[in-house]
Amino acid sequence: MVDTENQDDIKIFVAVCECGINIAEIIDCEKLAEYTKNLPNVVGAKNYLSLCTEAGAEFIRENVEESKANRVIVAA
Numbered sequence: 001m002v003d004t005e006n007q008d009d010i011k012i013f014v015a016v017c018e019c020g021i022n023i024a025e026i027i028d029c030e031k032l033a034e035y036t037k038n039l040p041n042v043v044g045a046k047n048y049l050s051l052c053t054e055a056g057a058e059f060i061r062e063n064v065e066e067s068k069a070n071r072v073i074v075a076a
Contacts, residue, residue, distance in 0.1 A: 007041065013069035014045035015060050017052070017076035032075065043067045051076060 014036040018024035029047035036045040044067030048059050051074055064072060 010041040010071060011043045011067070011069045012039075012041050012071040012073060013060075013064050013067050014042055014073045014075060015051055015063065016045065016047040017056070017074065018047055018049050019076055020050055023076070036073075036075075041071075043069050 014033065016029045016033045016036075018029050023029065033045040033047045036042050044063055046059075046063060048056055050056050051060065060072060060074070063069075
């Protein structure tokens with residue numbers, strides 16, 4: 001359960017997956033990531049070619065640490 005009284009403590013990193021080119025052919029993943037940066041509690045957002053790989057997992061880990069996020073949303 002999320003403590004709704006401390007919304008200021010929520011820091012979200014959004015990782016947008018291009019799923020190779022499957023999603024990137026249909027959706028502008030860069031624009032989507034940029035849009036999410038303006039949403040409440042989002043402290044960072046980036047797109048990546050394939051989040052379901054070891055390199056993708058490392059990408060998420062590095063960006064969560066860099067942005068000091070305590071929540072992650074993976075859009076795929």
